[in-house]
Amino acid sequence: MNLHRKPIPVGEAIQRVMNVPSSTKIEKIPLEQADERILAQEVAATHAIPPFDKSPYDGFAIKAEDTAHATKEDPMTFRVTEEIGAGHRASKPLQSGEAVRIMTGAEIPEGATCVAMFEICHTHEQDGQSYMTIKREMQPDQNIIKKASETKEGTPLVSSGTAVNPGVKALLATFGYSEVEVYKKPVVGVFATGTELLDIDQPLEPGKIRNSNAYMVLSQVNRSGAEAKYFGKLADDFDTCYKAITEALQKVDVLITTGGVSVGDYDLMPLIYEKLGAEVLFNKIGMRPGSVTTVAHANGQLLFGLSGNPSACYVGFELYTYPYLQKMLDRKNPYHPVIDAALGTDFGKPNPFTRFIRGYISYEEGKVVVYPAGMDKSAVVTSLAKTNVLIVLKGGTRGYQKGEGVQAILLEDETGSEEFLLEG
Amino acid sequence: MNLHRKPIPVGEAIQRVMNVPSSTKIEKIPLEQADERILAQEVAATHAIPPFDKSPYDGFAIKAEDTAHATKEDPMTFRVTEEIGAGHRASKPLQSGEAVRIMTGAEIPEGATCVAMFEICHTHEQDGQSYMTIKREMQPDQNIIKKASETKEGTPLVSSGTAVNPGVKALLATFGYSEVEVYKKPVVGVFATGTELLDIDQPLEPGKIRNSNAYMVLSQVNRSGAEAKYFGKLADDFDTCYKAITEALQKVDVLITTGGVSVGDYDLMPLIYEKLGAEVLFNKIGMRPGSVTTVAHANGQLLFGLSGNPSACYVGFELYTYPYLQKMLDRKNPYHPVIDAALGTDFGKPNPFTRFIRGYISYEEGKVVVYPAGMDKSAVVTSLAKTNVLIVLKGGTRGYQKGEGVQAILLEDETGSEEFLLEG
Incomplete structure (x- = not known):
């Protein structure tokens, strides 16, 4: 075996991985299940926001011109014709001298041009009729949130490749996306290799350690927005490993192994890549830890051969596997900042x-x-x-x-x- | 209704919430399912790391004293007695003049005191016997990772209240925690209130908007590590709201409502808190947005009355609900930094x-x-x-x-x- 692999720089290794083409699959899911998923569609405003002129306060909708010359000494009195809460509409257009009692978020009645907040209004009843008195002038459009003042219909809001966070979820709900197109999670298989590995529920034995890398990597896969599939651990036996790996490749988009990538007598991964006819993108990187991290490419699938050393394994995943998984999800920003x-x-x-x-x-x-x-x-x-x-x-x-x-x-x-x- | 609520400072409002006692429940789950969950147990090293003296390299395990005076001109030759890969052990103690071919991670044979890396060793065969020659002196303990050099048995590693990330998962696996005690996720019910609200799959109607707050808050609850339970939207009708809320309180640990906390004619939450006999911790805070955010306490349960305004709702959740949920998960650091x-x-x-x-x-x-x-x-x-x-x-x-x-x-x-x- 070649003990003298030539290291390549980290940046070049990442580029070799990212140059491998990836394909995406799209699925449509209910909005309720979209948390943290990656949008496979652009989200645009399907209507203006707000969709109508609305009141930012509780108060009275009136015609501003009716308040011209209203003062402390000479207040203006309005006849209150009706009351509308949010979600309700005035039954008829508002006329001069009339006021509609209006709640926050309700639609401004036709004919009204401003809203006077409760705090500046005085109310009284007379003969079963409500009246409202105001002692100051109001301006047209005062206290009215105009239709489309936040967003016009058709405005693109969130691009494809964006993760759904609480804010994006709110947008999707606002615009009626009860179902949403997202990228299918790439399925990532994980094997741990090494005769020294015990299962996590096995008692410690002399010369052996428990398999921790696979569990760590499964978490890293999940954190990356992909779907992790654990295939167990493999002893350092070529035939067993080759068979298990070829079978697993049928079931996953990407395969990660931990261990077996160095140049020791029991490091089988190089032989497996060879028998698979895989193109080895690199097997030595100018970095510590993880210099033996290997990535191979067979039949459109990437095989990430991470080190068996826990920290090297961790770093190898984040540097090389993470951005490729983001690429598979069509993210605009596939790299860690x-x-x-x-x-x-x-x-x-x-x-x-x-x-x-x-x-x-x-x-x-x-x-x-x-x-x-x-x-x-x-x-x-x-x-x-x-x-x-x-x-x-x-x-x-x-x-x-x-x-x-x-x-x-x-x-x-x-x-x-x-x-x-x-x-x- | 009282239009003149007295605002309290944000810090005081948070303290009033955090002073409400909370209880935690613990469940035991398989390690595979523990991602992002909060540990309800301390994790300690159940054994030393490494659990035995081990080799960091591929090479030959020998007695360092055998190499005394070894030089280019006068190399020292060893008889190679056996080969051990990681997970295997030498069959017998090593004697002076003997070498064991050893792989990275394998246990140092009894009697060996150092490991000479392949790179400095020359090998040859004679009469079917392998030999190894070395041209330099080695020191005792050279290239040996001593038992317990990373962690001694019993060392506390991760405290209760810590979230399981990939690194914590690796630790748990290493120490054989195939099952792990975590805090049960608090169940958080969510209602959206407001007659103006449409379901997300309904077409827009005059004067109405779609319910986006509930979906946003459900995401915020999930992001906080709690379990969100959506109860739907409620029109501004007292009896309907009161019945729905009292029923929901039986099924959740904490209840969030959006909307209805202001002082408008249709803001029903204050009346509902009153009829529930809830203690209102505050209903006016010196902050924008979200000044009307209300928190009430009834029978050991907190009711978070968030604003119906999307941004105020968002901010109210993160400032008041988020830390309380972390407290319910017994997190040492319940606040956003x-x-x-x-x-x-x-x-x-x-x-x-x-x-x-x-x-x-x-x-x-x-x-x-x-x-x-x-x-x-x-x-x-x-x-x-x-x-x-x-x-x-x-x-x-x-x-x-x-x-x-x-x-x-x-x-x-x-x-x-x-x-x-x-x-x-």
Whole structure:
């Protein structure tokens, strides 16, 4: 086996993955089920907002010109003809000298040109008739929210490829999208490989560890908006692995394996890619951890060979699998955003290759500071719980000091980024 | 009805809500289903990590003292006795002069004190026996990951009240938590009130609008980690509303209504709270939008009376309902984090009361900048799609200029905050 793979830069590895064509499938689902799904249609205003002139307050709808010259000393009195709540309409056009008692959100009666708020009106009854008195002048259009003042009919509001959050959901409801077209979730199969792996419900045995990577990756897949399908763990036996992987490929859009991608005697994935006739996009990247992360392409499907090392596996998923899944969902911004931040602590180790440290973000007096989430050993699973960024330490650097500028990749931001602007 | 409610400050309103006792329920679920759930148990290391001395590389396990004086000119040769992959163990203790071919992750054989990487070893065969030659000295413990060097048995790793993310999931798997105790999701009922409301699949009618608030709030409830239960919309009729609400209260932990909390003739919620014998915690807050947001407490249940106005409804949920739901999940950090940021645009309007503007966050050269997501009219639903922060403009200010410091509430951060550090 070739022990001397040539590493390629992270940016190039990502491009090779993203250049692989993907296809999308669309399904129509009830709005109730659309939370966090990705729209496969543009959403436009099917009507104006508001759809009619409406009142922003509780008050009286009147003709503004009727109040000309109304003062404290010489108030103007109106005959209250009817009362309309939101959802009701005046029964007839309003005439000069008349007032309609109107509630917030109700449609302005025909003929009315302003709304006088309750607070400036005085009411009284006489002979079973209600009257309203006002002591000041009102202007035309005062306290009227004009039809279409927020949105005109036909205005495009949300583009295809957008995730449905509570605000988008409100828009969809407003415009009557009781069903909505969304992209089908890509189905992502997950295998863990390694004879050393125990099931999570098995007691620990000498020389063995429990399978944690698969469970971690299943969560990462779900967090990415795809559908995870767990196929179990595989011992390091070629025939078993080959058979299981070829069968699984029939059932999924994308397949992830953890482990077996290095150059050890039991690292079977390279042999499996070979027998599958898969094109290996890369099998060595200039990064730590995860330098042996491998991506192969067979019959239109991508196989992500993530490292068996937990942190390398985590980083490999977020850098390479995540954006491809977003591409499969036709998202305009498939990448995690890369931002500038200050490093919150010293990091003495030199970085011969670009290093990705699991970390967390902190906002300090308007500035963004990032801290490593724990020890930086690539095998450390305990540092991952707090992680919401990957801190990027450039390759070819001797170490970093607290306060130095670094880049950080935001893992939980939902808006995404159109490009992946990683330096160096 | 009392038109002159006395407003209380936002911070006091939040405290009144958070002072209401809550009870939690615990359920045990399979690890596979634990994504995003809140742990109801502490997670501790059930064994050391690593659980045994292990090799970080592929190489040869030997006794370091055997390499004393090994040089280019005078290399040391070892007899290779066996080969062990990860998950396997050496069959017998290693003796002086012997080497075990060992793979990454495998347990160091008894008697071995270091691992020489493949890259520095030369191998040859003679008479069917494998040999390995090394030209340099090795140190004891070199290339050995010592048992417990990452985590000692019994170390507390994740506390109760923590959300399960991919890293936490990996920890749970590692330590054999095939089932995990999580807090039951609080069940949150949602009603939309208002005669003006149409169902989302109904055509628009004069004077009416479609019910969008309920769908938005259902999404907000889901995003908060609770379980949303939609009870439909209610016309402004007291008996119907009262009956529906009392029945719903039997089926939920918390009830949200939208609309009907103002002081208009058709605002029925105050009367319903009265008939329920509920204690109204507040019904007027010094904030825009959402000043009429009302919270009432009846028989140990909270009733959140959110405004019928979409943006006020949105803000009211995030400020008052969200933290209470987190409290019901026993989260250590129940509040949305409040951070300092620079305002990305002028905001000319004076702010007699604290104003909460739906906005989004932008990271610009290490600094945090927040922008309003759209027009700031409290009824504007179209501005909510991009929203991931609420920008806080202090009450008693005349307006803000681009670049001025403001506070912002992060809506999609999952770590939360122990306190709600809102100024002014």
